[in-house]
Every structure is written in structure tokens, then in C-alpha cells.
Amino acid sequence: xxxxxxxxxxxxxxxxxxxxxxxxxxxxxxxxxxxxxxxxxxxxxxxxxxxxxxxxxxxxxxxxxxxxxxxxxxxxxxxxxxxxxxxxxxxxxxxxxxxxxxxxxxxxxxxxxxxxxxxxxxxxxxxxxxxxxxxxxxxxxxxxxxxxxxxxxxxxxxxxxxxxxxxxxxxxxxxxxxxxxxxxxxxxxxxxxxxxxxxxxxxxxxxxxxxxxxxxxx
Amino acid sequence: xxxxxxxxxxxxxxxxxxxxxxxxxxxxxxxxxxxxxxxxxxxxxxxxxxxxxxxxxxxxxxxxxxxxxxxxxxxxxxxxxxxxxxxxxxxxxxxxxxxxxxxxxxxxxxxxxxxxxxxxxxxxxxxxxxxxxxxxxxxxxxxxxxxxxxxxxxxxxxxxxxxxxxxxxxxxxxxxxxxxxxxxxxxxxxxxxxxxxxxxxxxxxxxxxxxxxxxxxxxxxxxxxxxxxxxxxxxxxxxxxxxxxxxxxxxxxxxxxxxxxxxxxxxxxxxxxxxxxxxxxxxxxxxxxxxxxxxxxxxxxxxxxxxxxxxxxxxxxxxxxxxxxxxxxxxxxxxxxxxxxxxxxxxxxxxxxxxxxxxxxxxxxxxxxxxxxxxxxxxxxxxxxxxxxxxxxxxxxxxxxxxxxxxxxxx
Numbered sequence: 001x002x003x004x005x006x007x008x009x010x011x012x013x014x015x016x017x018x019x020x021x022x023x024x025x026x027x028x029x030x031x032x033x034x035x036x037x038x039x040x041x042x043x044x045x046x047x048x049x050x051x052x053x054x055x056x057x058x059x060x061x062x063x064x065x066x067x068x069x070x071x072x073x074x075x076x077x078x079x080x081x082x083x084x085x086x087x088x089x090x091x092x093x094x095x096x097x098x099x100x101x102x103x104x105x106x107x108x109x110x111x112x113x114x115x116x117x118x119x120x121x122x123x124x125x126x127x128x129x130x131x132x133x134x135x136x137x138x139x140x141x142x143x144x145x146x147x148x149x150x151x152x153x154x155x156x157x158x159x160x161x162x163x164x165x166x167x168x169x170x171x172x173x174x175x176x177x178x179x180x181x182x183x184x185x186x187x188x189x190x191x192x193x194x195x196x197x198x199x200x201x202x203x204x205x206x207x208x209x210x211x212x213x214x215x216x217x218x
Numbered sequence: 219x220x221x222x223x224x225x226x227x228x229x230x231x232x233x234x235x236x237x238x239x240x241x242x243x244x245x246x247x248x249x250x251x252x253x254x255x256x257x258x259x260x261x262x263x264x265x266x267x268x269x270x271x272x273x274x275x276x277x278x279x280x281x282x283x284x285x286x287x288x289x290x291x292x293x294x295x296x297x298x299x300x301x302x303x304x305x306x307x308x309x310x311x312x313x314x315x316x317x318x319x320x321x322x323x324x325x326x327x328x329x330x331x332x333x334x335x336x337x338x339x340x341x342x343x344x345x346x347x348x349x350x351x352x353x354x355x356x357x358x359x360x361x362x363x364x365x366x367x368x369x370x371x372x373x374x375x376x377x378x379x380x381x382x383x384x385x386x387x388x389x390x391x392x393x394x395x396x397x398x399x400x401x402x403x404x405x406x407x408x409x410x411x412x413x414x415x416x417x418x419x420x421x422x423x424x425x426x427x428x429x430x431x432x433x434x435x436x437x438x439x440x441x442x443x444x445x446x447x448x449x450x451x452x453x454x455x456x457x458x459x460x461x462x463x464x465x466x467x468x469x470x471x472x473x474x475x476x477x478x479x480x481x482x483x484x485x486x487x488x489x490x491x492x493x494x495x496x497x498x499x500x501x502x503x504x505x506x507x508x509x510x511x512x513x514x515x516x517x518x519x520x521x522x523x524x525x526x527x528x529x530x531x532x533x534x535x536x537x538x539x540x541x542x543x544x545x546x547x548x549x550x551x552x553x554x555x556x557x558x559x560x561x562x563x564x565x566x567x568x569x570x571x572x573x574x575x576x577x578x579x580x581x582x583x584x585x586x587x588x589x590x591x592x593x594x595x596x597x598x599x600x601x602x603x604x605x606x607x608x609x610x611x612x613x614x615x616x617x618x619x620x621x622x623x624x625x626x627x628x629x
Contacts, residue, residue: 021323021560048449048465050565051574053589067576069563069591073449073463076470078563102452105599113286128279128628137287144291146284 008044012036018082025080033083034094037068041099046070046079049099052106054085054114058140064091064116085116095120113138244272251280255358255614258624260598266610274605276598281628289588293554294320294394295531297588302388304592304626307350308343308569310379312626313392318473319564319575320394323557326526330475330517332396337474338409338512339382339391340566341505345416346375347569348456348498348505351621355495356427358618359436364423371419374412381405394555395530396522406513413506420502428496437491441604441616444489451603452596455571456497457620461489467567479511491619498621529555554583570594570621590629594622 005024009015014032018025028036040046051069062084070079085091095118096103107118108127115136118124125131133149135142250261259280265273285304289297301312314336321328328336349368356364376386381402383389391398427433443453448461458465466483468476484500486493522530531550532543559581565574571593578587597620605616 019560021325021558021562023563025561049452050572051563051576051589051591053576053591055578055587067589069574069576073465080561080563100452101447101450101603102596102599105595109595126279128282130279137284142287144287 004044008040011039018080020080023078023080025082028081028083030083030086030093033066033068033081034096034099036081037070037096037099040070040079040081045072045074046077048073049096049102049106050078052096052103052110054110054116054138056114056138056140062086063088064093064114066093066110066116068096087117091116093118097121112136115139249613251277255617257354257617257622259628260617260622260624262601262605262613264605264610264613269609271606271608271610271613274602276601278595278598278624279628281624283629285629286588286590289585291584293583294557294585295550295555298392299388299390302390304590304629305347305568305570305573305594305623306387306625307623308347309387310339310383310389310391311343311347311566311568312573313389314340314474315564315566315568315573316575317392317394318566319562319577320555320557322564323560323562323577323579324394324526324529324555325558326395326523326529328396328523329520331519331521332523333474334512334516335397335401335521336392337476337479338509340474341508341512342375342378342409344505344569345502346372346379347621348502349375351569351618352423352495352498352502355615355618355621356423356433358614359427359433361427361430361433364426367419367423367426371412371416374415378405378409378412381408393522393530395526399533400521406516409509410513413509417503417506420499420506424499428499434492436612436615437495437619439488440491440608440612441619442488442490443600443604447600447603448489451600453571453600454593454596455568456501457494457571457597459484460486460493460497462487467565467572471565473566479508481508491615494619494621526555529557550583556583557581557585565591568593570623570626571597573626592626592629594624594627595629597622598627 008026009017012028012032012035015026015028015036018027026036048071049068050071051067053067055065055067057063057065064085065082066085068081068083070081071077083093085093091114093116095107097107097118097120104121104123105127107116107121108124110116111118111121111124112126112128113136126133129137135147135149137146245266247264247266248261249264250256251259256262261277261280263275263277264271283303285300288300298313298316301316302309304312349372353365353368353372356362356368379389380386382405383391383398443451443457443461445462448458448463453461454465462485464483464485467473468481469483481504482500484497484504486497522533524530527546528550531537531547536543537547538544557579559579561576561578563574563576565572572591573593574589574591576587576589576591577585580586600620601616605613608616
């Protein structure tokens with residue numbers, strides 16, 4: 001493995017080692033990440049994209065990082081590649097759908113949850129939340145209790161003439177209908193006071209994104 | 219009498235026009251999200267040309283609970299019950315995969331007895347999952363009897379799980395650094411008894427369907443996924459192995475001491491629906507084999523990591539009788555198991571495929587970010603590629619052969 005990491009490092013001098021508790025990990029500048037992953041796939045046999053996700057660092061810059069876990073089905077080794085996203089409110093990252101078809105859904109999920117724009121993705125739309133949902137829930141400023149959204153689906157509103165008020169924790173066709181406020185039924189959800197990273201958030205250097213707001217009724 | 223001459227070209231054009239008139243435009247139909255063939259709340263937007271599917275767009279997310287967001291807001295042990303709800307067909311395996319991922323972050327090794335207990339649990343979960351998978355797959359193909367056989371056996375497995383964990387379904391059995399409690403007296407004997415009853419049933423299922431002409435017609439050469447496609451779409455578990463890729467993390471990156479047991483990994487050749495059935499069937503036999511070995515050499519000794527004073531809450535009788543353990547218990551319950559900062563990615567061979575946890579820790583008892591790599595999510599992503607070209611009645615067969623669960627896909 002040592003010689004292999006050396007080969008990779010020599011072929012790509014722009015990558016730097018990243019701290020990792022398990023597998024070898026590299027930081028890679030955004031403009032080279034597709035090139036690096038293509039090299040890993042074609043020449044180093046990391047043929048399987050196990051996972052693609054993002055991290056929101058919130059108070060350090062760059063704020064968003066995209067993480068790739070590639071796996072070699074021949075040698076049974078993993079490798080982690082991390083690339084920072086350019087842009088703060090609208091982070092951008094190149095797409096790797098051309099390399100692995102599985103990246104399609106993974107990138108859609110990262111877009112849905114973090115709002116990362118994957119350049120070159122053939123069909124970048126939300127995957128877990130519904131299409132007209134306005135927020136990116138895994139961003140750190142998004143509260144655990146969710147935010148009220150007035151219009152779940154424009155088509156639905158047009159057809160029924162009604163507005164529905166679902167929140168992320170009570171959406172879906174199989175959830176029991178509700179009366180009253182969600183906070184009364186799920187009191188834990190609004191209570192984030194004990195949470196460690198909230199305490200740190202009280203003294204931010206600069207606040208990216210919209211400020212945290214408690215839901216209107218409470 | 220004049221005979222009008224027509225050229226071949228005219229006939230061709232006219233018949234093409236008639237064809238067009240006959241078929242009309244392509245039709246969009248909606249299947250799900252609440253439909254018995256979709257095994258949960260999967261919704262498919264299918265484009266049809268007559269009976270032939272020309273396009274398929276899966277719509278997921280109806281069961282999205284925001285598990286990753288929830289994980290960022292609670293301690294590691296508090297998240298164990300949420301892992302039950304991922305792949306709820308074999309929930310105990312998710313508990314253990316999650317515990318293994320966090321233990322990897324902590325650099326913690328569990329004792330041999332704990333590993334053997336966990337291995338039995340994992341294989342019981344695999345049997346649970348495959349029994350359901352094969353049963354409903356038979357139903358999807360029109361063979362209702364198999365389901366009765368598999369569910370009878372599955373019920374016995376639930377009884378075993380209940381004896382061990384106190385719960386039939388939502389087990390929450392694993393803890394970081396161990397399991398919730400040691401195995402009860404006589405449980406291993408019960409396991410062996412159930413295995414002895416289960417084995418002939420697997421053979422019976424095999425006889426019922428594997429050489430059945432109707433079943434062949436429904437599954438052979440249907441939904442063929444090539445080796446390259448399977449890797450590109452990130453398939454894992456039985457679906458990947460049916461396409462001929464020998465990837466099984468129990469062999470490739472052994473955890474829980476799988477390297478000390480004898481078992482075979484079945485590999486398909488064609489990657490069609492029939493191969494996926496055969497792979498699952500054989501995996502059940504191998505699971506029985508693994509459980510027998512684990513029961514036979516169940517080691518004595520501690521069943522949790524006794525040295526991990528900041529991670530594993532000690533058993534209740536010790537908490538109530540010793541000051542030190544009372545404090546230890548209090549700290550773990552209030553602050554969570556204490557983890558070093560770091561990034562770790564762990565995958566295990568779950569019944570449905572490789573379930574992975576990517577944990578970013580900044581120290582303390584709460585993860586900063588936790589990503590769940592769910593096998594069903596990746597397995598379903600091949601549908602837009604796989605379904606077009608088949609006819610509508612093939613869709614339930616294709617879905618059944620992929621054996622997914624939406625609780626895990628949507629998280």
C-alpha cells in the first residue's frame with residue numbers, strides 16, 4: 001500500500017494528505033478532482049464508488065467539502081478523496097457521473113441536502129425532498145425541528161385549492177394526520193439547547209446563510 | 219379494369235402510419251407510492267409504448283425521516299434505535315454495523331464472545347431478510363406458496379430475536395463496545411433447533427421454485443445486469459454477486475472474525491432475476507452453516523469491552539452496587555460515549571448489500587456529521603437503466619429481485 005500511495009502522490013503532486021482514522025485520504029483541489037478520480041479508477045483499479053457525500057463545516061472555510069470513497073474490488077482497499085466546494089451560499093463542484101453512474105443519485109442527494117451544484121450533472125433535481133421544497137436540510141443552520149413550508153407542491157395546490165403545512169418530520173403520505181402544533185407532539189425536536197455545536201454557534205465570526213429562526217408560532 | 223401499381227415504399231409508409239395510429243402516443247403511468255408491488259413507498263413514473271416500458275423514473279423520499287440530521291443531534295448510543303428503522307427486515311444487523319463503525323472510530327476491539335454473539339445476530343438477520351426477500355419474490359412471480367413457507371420460518375427467527383433482545387422487531391441490541399446483554403440460558407440450543415427446522419425448508423423452497431417452468435419463464439434472462447453495469451451503478455450484496463462480481467465484505471475486509479469461519483460466497487453468471495434468486499437461496503444455506511459454527515465454538519468470557527470505561531455503560535447490577543461504575547454509567551448516559559476526533563468510513567455486508575457509515579467526529583459523544591450509505595438507495599438507482607425494454611408485468615419481478623427496503627433507501 002505504501003508504494004501505491006507514493007505512486008499516486010507522485011503522479012498528482014497537487015494532492016495533500018488528509019488526516020484520517022482509517023484509510024488513506026487526500027485533499028484535492030477542485031479543478032483536479034475529476035482528473036484524480038479518473039486516474040484512480042482507470043489506473044489504480046479503484047473501480048467502485050462506494051459513497052459520495054458532503055460535509056458542512058459551517059464556521060470554517062471552505063464551508064462545504066465533497067467526500068468520495070472509492071473501493072477496489074480487486075485489492076479490497078478504500079481511499080478517501082475530499083475536495084472543497086467553491087462558493088459559499090451556492091457551492092459548486094464538478095460532477096463525476098461520467099465516471100460512475102451511481103454518482104447520479106448520490107450527487108442529487110448532496111444537492112438536495114446541502115445545495116451543492118454539481119456542474120455537468122445531467123439531471124440535477126431533488127431526490128429525497130419534494131421538488132418545490134425551498135431549504136437544504138443538512139446544512140448546519142437548518143433547525144432539527146424543520147421549518148414550516150406553506151406550499152408542498154404547486155401542482156397539488158393548484159388541483160386542490162388548498163394549502164397544506166407539512167414539515168420535514170411529518171411529511172409523506174403515510175403519516176397520521178395531525179391536529180395542533182408539531183412542537184407539542186415532538187417537544188424534543190425544538191429543544192436543541194443541550195447540543196454542543198449549538199453553543200459554539202452563539203459566537204460566530206460571520207454568519208453564512210439565513211439566520212436561525214424559530215418557527216413563527218413558538 | 220385498371221390495377222393500380224403501388225411501390226414497396228408506399229406500402230412501408232402506409233403500414234408505418236397505421237402502426238403509429240394503432241399505438242398512439244407514449245403513455246405515462248404512475249405506479250405507487252402505495253402499491254403492493256413496490257414493497258413499500260417506492261413510486262415509479264413509467265413511460266409505456268403499448269406494453270413495453272420505454273422509460274422509468276423512480277421517485278423516492280416518501281419515507282425520508284432525516285436520520286442523518288437526527289444523528290448530528292444525539293449521542294451515539296441514542297442513535298442505535300434509529301438504525302433499527304433503516305433496513306427493518308433485518309434490523310439487528312444495522313445495530314451491529316453502526317456499533318462497528320463507531321468502534322472503528324474509537325479504535326476499540328470487542329471481546330471474542332461479543333463478536334461471536336454479534337455474528338450469530340448478523341446471520342439471523344440475513345436469514346430474516348432473505349426469507350422475506352425470497353418469499354415476496356415468489357409472490358411477485360405468481361407463486362404464493364413459497365411465502366407461506368418462508369414466513370413460518372421467519373416467525374421462529376423472530377421468537378429467537380425476542381428471547382435475546384426482548385423485542386421482536388426493533389431490537390436495538392448493539393451498544394458501542396458490546397451488546398445490550400449477554401445471551402440468555404439455553405438460547406444457543408434454541409438457535410440450533412430452529413436451524414435444524416429451517417434447513418429442510420430452504421431445500422423445499424428450492425424444489426418448489428428453482429426448477430419451476432413458470433418461474434423460469436418469468437425470471438431467466440429478465441433484468442440482466444452486466445458485471446460492468448453492476449459496478450458502475452454501485453450495486454452491492456446479492457445483486458452485485460448475481461452479476462458475477464465476487465465482492466463480499468465478510469471475505470474481503472473481514473470484521474467480527476468472519477475469517478475464522480468456513481463459508482462460501484455464491485456468485486451468479488448471468489446477472490438476471492433468476493441468478494439473484496439463486497444467490498439469495500444459497501446465502502441462506504451459508505448463513506445456517508455460519509450460525510452452526512458460531513454456536514459450536516461460542517467462547518466464554520466477557521461480552522462487552524470492559525476496558526472501555528468512557529464508552530460502554532456497565533451492566534445494571536454493577537451500576538447499583540459500585541460507586542465507580544455508577545459514575546461511569548452516569549457520564550455515558552448524559553454525555554454519550556466519548557470518541558476521539560477523526561473521520562472514519564466503515565462498511566459491512568448487510569443482507570441487502572453494503573451498509574456504510576461515514577462518521578466525522580470532532581470529539582465528544584455526538585457525531586458532527588454522519589452519512590449513511592444505504593445499499594437499497596444504490597441498488598434502486600439502476601432502475602432507469604434496467605426497466606426500459608421490459609414489459610409491464612416484468613416490473614414486479616424486477617423490483618422483487620432487487621430486494622430493497624425503502625426505510626433504508628430514504629433514511
